[in-house]
Amino acid sequence: MNIIPIGIWGGYPKANGATSSFLIEHEGYNLLFDCGSGVLASLQNYIPLEQLDAVVISHYHADHIADIGSLQYSRLINYYTGNPMPPLPIYGHTQDKEGFEKLSYKEQTVGIEIFDRTSYTVGPFTLSFCPTVHPVYCLAMKVSAAGKTAVFTADTEWTDLLVEFSREADILISEANLYEEYLGKSPGHMAGSEAGTLARLAGAKRLILTHLPQYGELTTIAEAARGQYDGEVELAVVGKTYTLV
Numbered sequence: 001m002n003i004i005p006i007g008i009w010g011g012y013p014k015a016n017g018a019t020s021s022f023l024i025e026h027e028g029y030n031l032l033f034d035c036g037s038g039v040l041a042s043l044q045n046y047i048p049l050e051q052l053d054a055v056v057i058s059h060y061h062a063d064h065i066a067d068i069g070s071l072q073y074s075r076l077i078n079y080y081t082g083n084p085m086p087p088l089p090i091y092g093h094t095q096d097k098e099g100f101e102k103l104s105y106k107e108q109t110v111g112i113e114i115f116d117r118t119s120y121t122v123g124p125f126t127l128s129f130c131p132t133v134h135p136v137y138c139l140a141m142k143v144s145a146a147g148k149t150a151v152f153t154a155d156t157e158w159t160d161l162l163v164e165f166s167r168e169a170d171i172l173i174s175e176a177n178l179y180e181e182y183l184g185k186s187p188g189h190m191a192g193s194e195a196g197t198l199a200r201l202a203g204a205k206r207l208i209l210t211h212l213p214q215y216g217e218l219t220t221i222a223e224a225a226r227g228q229y230d231g232e233v234e235l236a237v238v239g240k241t242y243t244l245v
């Protein structure tokens, strides 16, 4: 399984960047986790859009769905230019009915409902989901293939549920949207120290930080995580391939 960060920002992308999003590839199957602002442009540095096989949406905040409409237009343009493709599956929860309905568009994309406590086979992957603590209902995602497991926290403040969900993950990709001074003052997100604590308690083998703030010195977020976790900690690097074998 290969994981490529497509964007790393929370809320909005910095210049020429994209909000937090990951391309997950195995045996030629391409799965995209979240599709916010800037993601569609960034994604094309790694695969042609036609090679995208499925999308999973954690929740319906703009920085996770903003480019879904453009993705749908790209399929429609393929259709009009004589290159029709089967509907692209976009997996999302239905706690926000209006948000979920927008995942289906003119037979170019089709929304598929997901629930926590259920496993799904998507291409070569087994997916499962865990509710997080965020101002809107949001699902963390666990992806397994060929005996390796990656966990993506999506957006969340601290929740014990994620410790069990992330148990012995080969790679934990955690949001770390907050500097330590904002801990407890900004609901719905974690600081680096909490991401580190999550990785330690879960026994995760490696920690990658994402959904990062646009301001301040990002290395201090990684340092705060390292203060709680002895394993390898890294700020997600756009375009880097993290391979689990």
Ligand SMILES: [Zn+2]
Pocket: 059, 061, 134, 155
């Ligand atoms: Zn959010």
